[in-house]
Amino acid sequence: MDIVCFGELMIDMVADEAGPLDGIQSFSRFAGGAAANVAIQIRRLGGNPVFIGKLGRDGFGQYLAAYMEQNGVDVHAVVFDQERRTSVAYVTLDRGGVPSYLFYRRGGACVNLRPDELDLQAVRQAGIFYFSTLALTEEPLRTTLYRAIHVTKQAGALAALDLNYRASAWPNEAGARREIQDVLGDVDILKVNREELVFITDCADVPAACEGLFRGNAALQLLILTDGAAGSAAFIRGQESLHFSAGKGIVVDTTGAGDSYMGAFLYALARDGLCLDRETVRRAGDLAARAAAHTVSRRGAIPAMPDARMLEL
Template identity: 35%
Template sequence: MPDIITVGEAIIDFIPTLPGKGLADTPAFEKRPGGAPANVAVGVARLGGNAGFVGKFGQDPFGRFLLQTLAENRVDTAAAVITGEAKTGLAFVTLKENGEREFIFYREPCADILLAKEEIHSGYIQETRILHFGTVSLIAEPSRSATYHAVKLAREAGKTVSLDVNLREALWPSLNQARKEITQALQWAHLVKVSEEELNFLVGPGVSLEEGATALLNLGPDLILVTLGARGCYYKTKKSGRTIRGISITPVDTTGAGDAFTAAMLTRLADWGLGHPRQVTSLSPAILEEFCFFANIAGALTCTKNGAISALPLRLEVENRMGLKAK
């Protein structure tokens, strides 16, 4: 049984063959496997962890391609569902010269939204150590109910629940609904990964990292991880908080960097023997700092290649940049 299970969307990312242009000016695109929860599952596996994925795939060439990609990366898909009712979701992603990313999503309807509560295998969820989810699967039914069902099963079984805020504004009916749903999701998570921009969205601009992270902690989580791009990350628990540096790289494509960070953090927690949410609160500052630095490197290395899943690093690559002897 996988130690870490992710639940949510697996989609196709179309990335430009000529970087630095806006979507309207891009002459051609190349397909790449993507979807934040799927990226995290592959990221865990590439770092030597034991990962599983729960989601719904279209019975089409893109769906088969995604399932094949997960299998090739040693991600367990025993609980995956295939449907002929809708096709696999698509996203066109580009990074302009000014560093701004553009997204266009084709998701209405798409297969991952159709994941139903009844298709969640309770035993699969209850036997894992860590369940990870994001907010994209909370936008619409029935995937919203299915996701919360999986989260509740994990909580009731005493497992650790991880959340990636992963705000995709274009997908939500309104920003007010997004803020309300994400705030509710935060109450179910033991650890939360959020970008600095997403933190500002949730708690308001002009708030310090410490104040913003504390506000999220007050909703129920035990650990807040704020990614800061090239500056590294900031972690906050009820006992401590600190900014942890990253490494210097020449970025090519930032797609998937946050997913690599999350995968690295979850992998190290599983390595450490995390089996119960109470253990999150027992992590010492020294351990958290080491884990965060490891995760910062994983995220940074992902930025040195194009795509998301195709750019996720191996454990040896991360450990070499840490100066550690590979196991």
């Protein structure tokens, strides 16, 4: 069963040492972007991801497309832009391995995917359509996203959103909150961290915030909350929550941990027939927690993501 990963594929320039950006002397290049990271994690576990997005026809774009292919991801729906450049994110880490981002993507190729360039057949054939809110920041990508969601819902597939809020990618906070709240009405599966949950609900009480999201969004069936060292939880509409341990391994770099978690979770759902019953969600959450724990133990998002052998599948 195909899983479409829609949105950003970009260059991550990751600082070679911890500390603020103004003191960094060198960076290492990695392929990155939430949708790309999720796609590669799905593939490494044995799933069938299809990446949909847009790259500049430049050296970075050619590198990224080749990298995805080398990692087994279907990139037939990738579009190349002759005029706009491939996007870049500069990533710095604090002493605890927590990343901060500076994006160079406004007006770039990745936000210029037009509705007429969308591979509708790829969307129709997928069991899950995944995206993050970075796909909402600019036009025409935003309109293209809504077109894809409409096709997804018509086909009876699941729409999965990782909130993945990055303040520096948005013109302003109020606009970000408005766009995010608008798209939630079409989402079946939502993943947030604790800060994002507060951001979109203005409520610090987790059970109350989750209940508010279910009450206000009829399509929402499953809410996943990740909370760093405290682990994660899955809230299924009308049922008791499930909790998953984060493990006790060494944390080197948390970049891509949420993407690894989401990729493993979606892979497990697709493997088990897309049922959102309690046992299926429990298996998915267990696998996702183990994948994320492995990812944070090494530097770099994609290089650290585990394969099926590492997780003993």
